[in-house]
Amino acid sequence: MAKLNLVSALNMALDQEMARNDRMLILGEDVGREGGVFRVTDGLQKKYGAARVVDTPLAESAILGAALGLAAGGMLPVAEIQFEGFIHVAMDQLCNQIGRYRNRSRGRYGLSLVIRVPWGGGIHAPEHHSDSPEALLAHTPGLTVVQPSNPADAKGLLLAALRLGEPVVFCEPKRIYRAIKAEVPEGDYTVPIGKAAVARQGKDLTIVAWGAMMREALEAAEELQAQGASAEVIDLRTLSPMDSETVVESVRKTGRLVIAHEAPRTLGLGAEIAARVGEEALTSLLAPIERVTGFDTVMPLSQLEDYYLPDHRRVLAGARKVLAA
């Protein structure tokens, strides 16, 4: 096994599936010669040609609308949206069209397509390059939304997404694209979509996170351990359809819940998780549920970005609060 970062792990998954499935094609802005602005598709155009790794004109709505058509026509399109802030340009195609297609066609066209999107803040980028609009997508019926938190999951989840037979929005936390290196199996494997992972066992409280926030959650859990509290950390991995059963089960054991995400708080995924835990495990709760999140404001530019993004210290503060209650 090689130690890889997220970018290389994703590149490996794309490469392996391209080799396995000749119906797969990659399309997007700068994905070919440039290898993507984050280099996730690096080298693939050289290997598979410009007809399978396609540099498209600058038009997100066209990229996703055409991907729908390609999928309906029997291809497996993998579209890249360069940064999450630009997915809004294609929202009609995504929410009104792609998400509803299975239903509209009464099951005839279950679209096999994957939309890869670099996601979230923390890299000191310009406006619209640091948001986390995951709740918009998770709120859309018919879309599967995935967000890996480490290289091995990234590869396995992407391979699973490519074989799911559903439209998947694959959110790639760009803050940890190169910040984490870990063992990634070279062979073929999938990580199940729709299943959360218990990343760390614990008994005093549950922390739920996903994507780049997993690092903060695990670091907070480390510090809590040193202070004598044991945190169970759950990586949601699939944001929609959401595996709240794993969370509920954990809360039944620990009695306390902290949800950490970098997206704005109001109507964020944390609200839904809290509601489900309230519905199913209210009597297990020993303290009010704590949400550690971004603010309901515009994501600030780099100077104030670190104040906006919840870090392990804020997760820790949230944990202390539920432990004190």
Place this chain on the structure above:
Amino acid sequence: MYFERFDPLQGQCLQILDPMGKVQEDLRPDLPDSRVKQLYERMSVMRLADQMAMSLQREGGMGTYAPFYGQEAAQASAAFLQPADWMVPSYRETGALFLRGVPLANLYRYWMGDERGMLMPEGLRILPIAIVVGSQPLHAVGLSWAMKLKGEKAAAVAYFGDGASSQGDVHEAMNFAGVFQTPTVFLCQNNQFAISLPRKQQTAAATIAQRASSYGFPGLLIDGNDIFAVAAAMTEALADVRAGKGPRLIEMLTYRLGPHTTADDPTKYRASGEIEKYKPFDPLLRLRRYLESRKLWDETAEKDLVQRGQAEVEDAAKKAKAIAPAVPDDIFAYTYRTLPPYLKRQQEDLRAFLKEQAAVEAHHG
């Protein structure tokens, strides 16, 4: 007359100043020598300002910056707007914004990740820069529509790139402008790249300018490295739209000599010799040749200009660095006119958290 004489559908492109610095007299717009000299000076300082931004970025003081190296003549289009006209820029318009009167220190500040840099000086009719490619031409249409409804004889100029011309929003903007006959100037700076994608892969059409005809208004392709062509096209387009003759599209053909942004590595997609091919068309070099041939410029004047310009941009950089950092409360100040209670609570939580952290750190430090 330029729009009439030069038809992009016939492959025509307006050039007045040739690369050797010779002007075609019958096409020359009405620009006194003093004005040409002044334009040369501002374009030169613009370039120095651009280089300063690049070095600020390399020093680590700036996040990402989008240079306009090689596009100085097209950026100088801003010099032909009147105070009542609106400028609707993209992220690459640092030169144009500077020319229109936005303090350089503000612009640096913005790219240093401080939103306060985008607060335009009172009275300057400029919208904030657009990062979402192709979003802003629609805003220019609305703005100029408002001017028309209010009976103001003013235009709105939408700046966008060749890549942006592929966005649905840009088509929709041009179509609206045509239908509602708004006083909009669509200004496409075709620097021949959208990050790595060459213009030829952006559209199968020969020019972007020719699109105007399908929306029912005139378009003009010009040599965007030729300040005389820029002056001619801008002056005529602005006069026409202000006179209620409907929108105009100008495609300024230029070449991006630098990277797309400081985060980009053009060697991935551009042959190394390609830039050399375009260097003789450098807008500053051409204009200087012209000025020298007319005995309006010499080595001494150039030295003096560079010295003054360098001092100007260094001063701006110093000012930008000296501004106290934005404070966290700033995050909450502008999302709504008044803070809803739950957002106020979020702000108070952050204040409390920071206070607590400061206490912890003081204790440990």
